[in-house]
Amino acid sequence: MGSLATIRGLHKTYLMGDETVHALDGVDLDFDRGEYVAILGPSGSGKSTLMHILGFMDTPTNGSILFEGEEVSGLGADRRAWYRSNRVGFVFQSFNLLPRLSVLENVALPLLYREDYTEAAREEAAKVALERVGMSHRLSHRPTQLSGGERQRVAIARAIVAKPAIVFADEPTGNLDVKNVDRILDLLGSLLAEGITVVLVTHDLSVAAKAKRVISMRSGKVQEDRRQ
């Protein structure tokens, strides 16, 4: 297994008008490779902020993050973009597939911003990822031609196409019917076998129950870190 990320004393403060909001207020956490973690909490608890910072979309106000052994808390925008395209995958509640691109192009999109992939290699990798989520039969479809469950599977393929170390799933089942919820959560769980750390960000207890470890957050602090 081994450690993937070590977070110490993480703070994030925003200025909202005259008021200072402590979105993260001293968070210490460790993530291992191949872990299935759920971050649970109501809105405003800081779980999204934590995901954004850990997902290289945002920077902390204070604190340190060791990611794969490197200090990454103070990285600039381009360096963070590199991490997003090489080490991190995102799955969103509303899928966020680009409507004008085909399924195959959507999945290949992250590789478009990498210089180590040729067009043929991008397509190949996208096909492998789509095969992995069972969507090989819909390569040239547009996202609007797919059902919600299918779209989320395509989104997962996009998240794993660049072989990331960690995948964040932000309320991945929020827009899905019951039948598809389990399929998607199982699919996410199956990524662990490839050494990918999966982080479910949710306010839904039943979703969090699928994970091996549940981190509960409240008011920018870790309230409970429980392995089940």
Added chain:
Amino acid sequence: MKLLIRIRAAVINGLRELQANKVRSLLSMSGIILGVASLVAMVTVVQGMVGNFRQFVDAMGGIEKITVEKQALPKEQEHLAELSEGLTMRDVEQIKATIPIVRYVSPEARVGFEKLVWEGREVNTMINGVTPDWLPVAKRWVDPSQGRFISDLDILHKTDVCVLGSSISAELFPPNVDPLGKVIRLKGKRFVVIGLLNNIEAQGMEIRSASGKGKGGGGMWRWRNSGVYIPISTATSKFNGNDKLSGLGLQVATGDDLNYAVEQVERTLLQTHNGLKDFTLTTNEQTLDDFRKTETAFKLSLGGVAGISLFVGGIGIMNVMLASINERIREIGVRKAVGARGSDLFLQFLSEAAVISVLGGLIGLAVSMGIVWIMNYVLMQAVPTGVVAKFDWIIMLQGLSFSVVIGLIAGVYPAIRAANLDPIEALRHE
């Protein structure tokens, strides 16, 4: 190399966006299309006019020509009138002998507007007595198949020969008759036709008179193609009864010497005319100058109009790009989330603007070709002076590059906005 690959990908993406929003793209292009079309069409037409004007000045003998004409004496010299004999062949000899920078001296003795008759057909035109120098000064020639011009021997022997302007020849003789060698009557005297002058309209012009109605050329060149030319000695001895000249045409070796030559000629003539200013010197410089001013005025005003429309076109592109970015904030967020850098998005949106402007520019060029074609057609119907404008690849290339530059400038600000969007905010955008 990597940048080239990125640009290529961005351009392909730009084309796809264009295809996905055809109507919007066409609307955003319309400004550029109109701008490029008007710019290229206007410059092309102005250049065509300028070309015609050059030909006109050339037909008047070019800028190297000095014209000397008789003039009434100034009031204070009127009582001295008999001291000067007016313009004569002596002036010609004197100028030839003393002013080497004058290359040709062409004396003219006008007989007048008279009747020409051949086998019952008649036509009225100006009879001019000239010397062989008339040809180079007037920048005319006689095509070898059309006979010859008046020679020094004709002058010496006062022969009864004549050279006809092409339109006169066409009016006097039926099409199936070869005028050369025919005997015609000039003011009652018999003359042999020895040559026909070149048709001015056919000289250097792309298209001849549109309607073809004016025999041997019409429009503004018509007067240049009329007239009949006889040896100057014949004119003075057989018609005029004196050796007075009606004028001189001089050609200076180069236009640069013009002012100096004018000064020299004036001094020489004052000398031969015993100090009497009974002549006047004119050059084509004023004409050319006027025409240069017109040209500049045209270029500035039309260029200004075209420039404004291109500027408006640029604003149109910027507007559409900003709207398009607003619509695609979420897309920008997604692209950033999966690893796009700010520069990737900058490149993407700048390329879209560039693609719009290049395509708009190309369509504009096509439209400008149509405009010029129509203008040529209309102008040829109205004034049959030959073609007005022809296409110049350099102008077209300039128009296109201008539109691309405008498109790029217009695309920079929207592209910077896209590049600087915060991915988290962008993903939250509804």
